[in-house]
Structures are given as structure tokens and as C-alpha cells.
Amino acid sequence: MIELVLIGIGTGNPDHLTLQAIKALNAADRVLIPLKGETKADLAELRRQICDTMLTNPATQVVDFDLPVRDAANPSYRRGVDDWHDAIAEVWLNALAPLGGKGRAALLVWGDPSLYDSSLRIADRLAKRIPLKVTVIPGITALQVLTAAHAIPLNDIGAPVVITTGRRLRDEGFPAGCDRAAVFLDGECSFQHLPSEGLTIWWGAYVGMAEQILISGPVSDVARQIIDTRARARAEHGWIMDIYLLARA
Amino acid sequence: MIELVLIGIGTGNPDHLTLQAIKALNAADRVLIPLKGETKADLAELRRQICDTMLTNPATQVVDFDLPVRDAANPSYRRGVDDWHDAIAEVWLNALAPLGGKGRAALLVWGDPSLYDSSLRIADRLAKRIPLKVTVIPGITALQVLTAAHAIPLNDIGAPVVITTGRRLRDEGFPAGCDRAAVFLDGECSFQHLPSEGLTIWWGAYVGMAEQILISGPVSDVARQIIDTRARARAEHGWIMDIYLLARA
Numbered sequence: 001m002i003e004l005v006l007i008g009i010g011t012g013n014p015d016h017l018t019l020q021a022i023k024a025l026n027a028a029d030r031v032l033i034p035l036k037g038e039t040k041a042d043l044a045e046l047r048r049q050i051c052d053t054m055l056t057n058p059a060t061q062v063v064d065f066d067l068p069v070r071d072a073a074n075p076s077y078r079r080g081v082d083d084w085h086d087a088i089a090e091v092w093l094n095a096l097a098p099l100g101g102k103g104r105a106a107l108l109v110w111g112d113p114s115l116y117d118s119s120l121r122i123a124d125r126l127a128k129r130i131p132l133k134v135t136v137i138p139g140i141t142a143l144q145v146l147t148a149a150h151a152i153p154l155n156d157i158g159a160p161v162v163i164t165t166g167r168r169l170r171d172e173g174f175p176a177g178c179d180r181a182a183v184f185l186d187g188e189c190s191f192q193h194l195p196s197e198g199l200t201i202w203w204g205a206y207v208g209m210a211e212q213i214l215i216s217g218p219v220s221d222v223a224r225q226i227i228d229t230r231a232r233a234r235a236e237h238g239w240i241m242d243i244y245l246l247a248r249a
Numbered sequence: 250m251i252e253l254v255l256i257g258i259g260t261g262n263p264d265h266l267t268l269q270a271i272k273a274l275n276a277a278d279r280v281l282i283p284l285k286g287e288t289k290a291d292l293a294e295l296r297r298q299i300c301d302t303m304l305t306n307p308a309t310q311v312v313d314f315d316l317p318v319r320d321a322a323n324p325s326y327r328r329g330v331d332d333w334h335d336a337i338a339e340v341w342l343n344a345l346a347p348l349g350g351k352g353r354a355a356l357l358v359w360g361d362p363s364l365y366d367s368s369l370r371i372a373d374r375l376a377k378r379i380p381l382k383v384t385v386i387p388g389i390t391a392l393q394v395l396t397a398a399h400a401i402p403l404n405d406i407g408a409p410v411v412i413t414t415g416r417r418l419r420d421e422g423f424p425a426g427c428d429r430a431a432v433f434l435d436g437e438c439s440f441q442h443l444p445s446e447g448l449t450i451w452w453g454a455y456v457g458m459a460e461q462i463l464i465s466g467p468v469s470d471v472a473r474q475i476i477d478t479r480a481r482a483r484a485e486h487g488w489i490m491d492i493y494l495l496a497r498a
Contacts, residue, residue, distance in 0.1 A: 008393075015269035018389065023264065081406055114396035114403040121402065134400045138393035140267060144257075147363035148385035153370065154363040157330055158434070160413035160424065168409055175409060176426045185407075 001131040002096055003104045006119045008112040008139015011208035011241075012043065014050050016140045024137045026057040028106035032095050034067040042237065046209075047108055065095045085118055089125035101130065111141045115163070116184050142243045143182050145208040150216055152202060154245065155180060166190040174199075174248060181246045189227050191246060196220040198249035205233055205242040219246075250380040251345055252353045255368045257361040257388015260457040260490075261295050263302055265389045273386045275306040277355035281344050283316040291486065295458075296357050314344045334367055338374035350379065360390045364412070365433050391492045392431050394457040399465055401451060403494065404429060415439040423448075423497060430495045438476050440495060445469040447498035454482055454491035468495075 005024050010016020025031065031051060035044055051062050068087040074080030096105055109119050113136050123134045143163070147154050155161045162175040166186020174194055175181050183190065191201055196219040203226050205213045213233060215226050234240040254273050259265020274280065280300060284293055300311050317336040323329030345354055362368050362385050372383045392412070396403050404410045411424040415435020423443055424430050432439065440450055445468040452475050454462045462482060464475050483489040 008397075010267070013269070015272065016267055016387075018259070018265055018267050019271075020262070020264035022268075078406065112393050112397075114393060114401070116404060117402070118406075120400065121406070136397035136400050138265075138389045138397040140387045140389070141393070144361050144363060144387035144390070148257075148361075148387040151369065151383045151385050152363070153366070155365060155412065157327060157367075157370070158414055158416065160411050160417055162409050162411050162424075162427065163404065164409035165407055167407065172426070175411075177421070177424055178411065 001133055002099055002102060003133045003135055004096075004123055004126070005104060005106045005135045005137060006109050006113040006123065007106055007137045008141075009047075009050060009108050009110065010140040011111060011142050011145050012046050012206070013145075013208040014046075014053055016145070016208060017050065017054060018137070018139070021137050021139060022054050024135075025051070025054055025106055025108075026060060027104060028060050029103040030096075030099060030105045031055070031060060031062045032092070032105060032107050033062060033064050035064045042239070043110070050108065063095060065091060067091060081118070085122050085125060088118070088122050089129075092122060092126055093129060096126075096130075109139065112139045114138070115141050115143075116165070140208075142184070142204075142207050142241070143245075146182075146202065146204045146243050146245060149204055149207055149212065149214055150202045150245075152245070154182065156247075169194070174246070179248050183244050183246065186242070186244075189223070189230060191219055191244065192223050192227065194219070194246075196223065200247045200249075201226070201244050203242065203244040205230060205240055206237075207241075207243065211237065250382055251348055251351060252382045252384060253345075253372055253375070254353060254355045254384045254386060255358050255362040255372065256355055256386045257390075258296075258299060258357050258359065259389040260360060260391050260394050261292065261455070262394075262457040263295075263299050265394070265457060266299065266303060267386070267388070270386050270388060271303050273384075274300070274303055274355055274357075275309060276353060277309050278352040279345075279348060279354045280304070280309060280311045281341070281354060281356050282311060282313050284313045291488070292359070299357065312344060314340060316340060330367070334371050334374060337367070337371050338378075341371060341375055342378060345375075345379075358388065361388045363387070364390050364392075365414070389457075391433070391453075391456050391490070392494075395431075395451065395453045395492050395494065398453055398456055398461065398463055399451045399494075401494070403431065405496075418443070423495070428497050432493050432495065435491070435493075438472070438479060440468055440493065441472050441476065443468070443495075445472065449496045449498075450475070450493050452491065452493040454479060454489055455486075456490075456492065460486065 070084040
């Protein structure tokens with residue numbers, strides 16, 4: 001049986017790694033690094049640097065492999081994602097093949113493997129094809145780095161918080177029954193489509209990295225500034241990852 | 250000015266510490282350890298052990314201090330919490346006094362300082378009394394350790410998740426507009442008050458610690474087992490911390 005260890009590594013600051021993550025990395029026979037398909041070259045390089053810095057076990061092999069690209073033209077988002085995960089599972093199987101069905105392989109996952117990440121779903125596909133034990137090492141999420149950088153709590157006292165996506169916010173408005181919403185996977189500053197009255201935002205891009213940008217305030221005051229800053233930063237770096245927390249009064 | 254560093258340390262496994270947390274601990278002039286008020290003696294001991302293991306800077310002083318206890322008899326939960334935070338702020342001020350208004354103090358926070366933790370609110374009170382810079386170091390939350398232990402994603406693909414409390418679940422039922430809910434601060438297995446039809450639970454107690462207990466399955470099958478296991482474990486250890494994720498079909 002192969003043990004596949006999904007290691008959460010935080011958001012790009014090597015100091016986000018936990019001792020548990022470093023031990024898991026060094027306990028692996030093979031560390032798989034997806035290279036292509038990652039349009040963000042800075043991130044691929046960062047992942048490579050983390051391996052170089054943290055790996056002290058000379059027996060651990062670091063292996064690059066090419067990832068397929070999601071067909072963004074597929075009219076069904078869900079179907080497009082499913083097909084993509086199938087294709088990635090094939091590539092993982094090939095990358096694990098040299099282990100000969102035993103040993104331990106590690107995959108480095110940005111943030112935490114539980115949150116808006118596909119590694120666990122791809123591992124499920126593998127488990128249907130080969131004997132596989134999946135182990136997860138939790139990592140610091142972008143949301144935690146965002147709230148830490150702004151030095152704010154995620155929740156109000158005893159109150160709930162919704163974690164959602166830009167797409168949901170756009171389609172459904174501010175989540176019902178809740179006054180705080182953390183928004184992931186938003187390529188379009190979807191907060192601008194909400195009524196801004198009484199709405200506060202804590203926004204961050206490249207959180208935890210040297211390039212980190214933070215803006216916060218009433219949405220009516222800072223929406224334009226965030227939209228412009230985001231567009232400029234994206235043009236400058238060639239990519240952007242951002243996240244935000246909204247609170248309504 | 251004093252810099253107060255709130256360091257998230259995870260859920261009791263010393264290997265949850267990030268490199269950033271270990272560096273912040275060793276960069277502190279004074280590490281403040283609340284001793285009393287922590288009814289869970291095992292946890293106080295664990296926090297002390299983490300300091301002993303991770304502190305290598307001989308100039309760092311570790312200081313115990315007694316915490317006031319919350320007046321659980323206060324008929325207003327919110328008012329009782331506010332008064333308690335005021336009282337804790339006084340104790341923190343006294344513990345910081347020997348710094349003479351400058352230097353760096355660190356406080357170890359279970360989980361992450363952003364999530365159902367009062368340290369940031371108490372720090373806000375201090376900032377009104379003395380010149381204070383608050384820095385937050387994110388830590389692994391119980392929710393991440395729970396999903397890692399069960400090797401499950403927190404969210405369904407592109408779907409939202411609510412983070413809420415046992416009290417809310419009891420008073421308001423399953424959160425609207427969402428099919429997954431992570432439940433913190435539940436002393437009463439509140440899931441048993443929901444219609445169990447189509448409801449799945451992933452439950453964990455003492456997550457990340459040697460005593461970790463995990464149970465998962467349809468609520469209709471495992472509710473009784475969780476309630477009984479929780480009662481037995483609580484009686485055995487004298488305390489329990491548990492958390493769970495619910496999904497409805």
C-alpha cells in the first residue's frame with residue numbers, strides 16, 4: 001500500500017510550515033511537485049524553495065511532474081472540474097508508479113488541504129484504482145493569514161461566519177443569517193455588486209508573502225481603491241491571489 | 250510602546266507550531282502564561298511544555314499569571330463575557346507592567362487567535378490604556394485538525410460552509426443557505442436536536458492530542474455513540490474539547 005501525505009504549507013511564507021509538515025516532508029520517499037499548469041511561476045518557484053530549505057533527508061526524492069490544464073471553456077463548471085480531476089488523477093498515478101505500490105509520497109498543498117483545494121478529491125479517485133492510505137497535515141490558510149495581518153477576529157462574539165466564493169456572492173448576494181462572510185476564489189471583486197451601506201471589508205492580496213497588500217475600511221470608501229490596486233498588482237506580477245472578509249452592520 | 254504578539258499554537262500537539270510561531274516566541278522579552286482560570290489542568294501543562302521545548306532564547310522570561318473566572322451566572326451571556334474581558338485586561342496590564350512601557354510580550358493562544366478566541370478583544374481594551382502594537386501569528390485551528398484527521402474537505406466543490414456555535418445550532422437549527430456547518434463551543438451535542446434525516450457528522454474530541462477520539466457517519470447511526478463517548482471521556486479526563494462538521498444531503 002502507498003501512503004499519500006497531503007501537506008498544507010501555508011500561503012507562500014516558508015515560516016508558515018508547521019513542525020509536523022517539515023517532519024512529514026522528510027519522512028516521504030518521494031515528494032511530488034506539480035510544475036506546469038501552475039501559471040503562477042513565482043508560486044512554483046516558492047514550492048521548490050520550500051523543498052530545498054526544509055528537506056534534510058537525503059533519501060527523499062523530489063520529482064517534478066506536469067499538470068493538465070482545466071478546460072475553462074466547458075459550459076458546466078462542475079463537469080469541467082470533474083474532468084480535470086480525472087486527468088490529474090492519471091498524472092498522479094504515473095508519478096507514483098516508480099514506488100512499486102509501497103512507500104510514502106508527499107504532495108505540498110497551498111494553504112490547507114481541507115479548504116477550496118482539490119487534492120483530497122483527486123486522492124479519492126486514486127484510492128479506487130490502487131491500495132492507498134491518505135494522510136492530511138493541516139496548514140495555515142489564506143483566511144488566517146488575512147485576519148492575522150489585519151489583527152482582527154474572524155467572528156463576532158459567539159456569532160457565525162460564512163466561508164464562501166466570489167461566484168456565490170455575485171449570484172446570491174450576502175449570505176443569509178450571518179453578518180460576516182469570508183470570500184475565496186473571487187477574480188472579479190464581487191463585493192462591488194453588494195449594497196455598500198454598512199458594509200466593511202478587510203482585503204488582502206499575496207497574504208503572507210513579501211508582496212502582501214492590505215486595504216480595509218467601509219466598502220463605500222475603499223472599493224475603488226481595492227479594484228484599482230488589484231488590477232495594477234495583477235498586471236505587475238502577471239498573477240494575483242486575493243481574499244477578503246466582509247462584515248455588515 | 251509595547252508589542253503584544255498573540256501566537257496561535259494549534260490544538261495541543263507541539264508539532265502544530267509553525268516556524269513563525271517558534272521565532273516569535275524566541276523574539277519575546279516576556280511570555281505570559283495564564284495558569285488559573287484554565288480549569289483544564291492538562292492544557293496548562295501542555296502550554297508550559299511547549300514553552301520549555303521551543304524556547305531557546307535565554308533572555309526570554311516566562312511569567313505565570315492567574316486569570317479571573319467568567320461569571321457564568323450572569324443572565325446576559327454577552328454582558329458576562331464583556332465584564333470578564335475587562336477583568337482579564339486588568340490582569341494583562343499588571344503582567345506587562347515590569348516591561349516599563351517597551352519591549353515585546355507574547356501570549357500563546359490555543360488554535361488561532363482569529364477564531365472563537367478573546368485575546369484580540371482583550372488586546373483592544375489594553376490599546377485604549379497604553380501605547381500598544383498588536384501582532385498576530387496564525388495557528389492551526391481545531392477545525393483544520395478535525396478535517397485532517399478525518400481526511401475530508403471542509404467544503405463541497407465551490408460551495409459555502411458556515412462556522413457556528415452549539416448555542417446557535419440549538420436556537421436556530423441548521424444554518425440557512427448552506428449544506429455544511431462546522432460547530433464550535435458545543436457542550437451539549439446540539440446536533441441531536443436537528444432532524445437527523447440525510448445528516449452526516451464528522452466528530453472529534455481532543456483533536457491533535459494523544460487522547461484524540463474520532464467518530465463519523467450518518468447522525469441517525471452515530472449520535473448515541475458520540476453522546477456516550479463524550480460523556481465517558483469527559484468523566485475520565487475531567488474536561489473535554491470537541492468539535493464537529495455536519496453535512497446535509
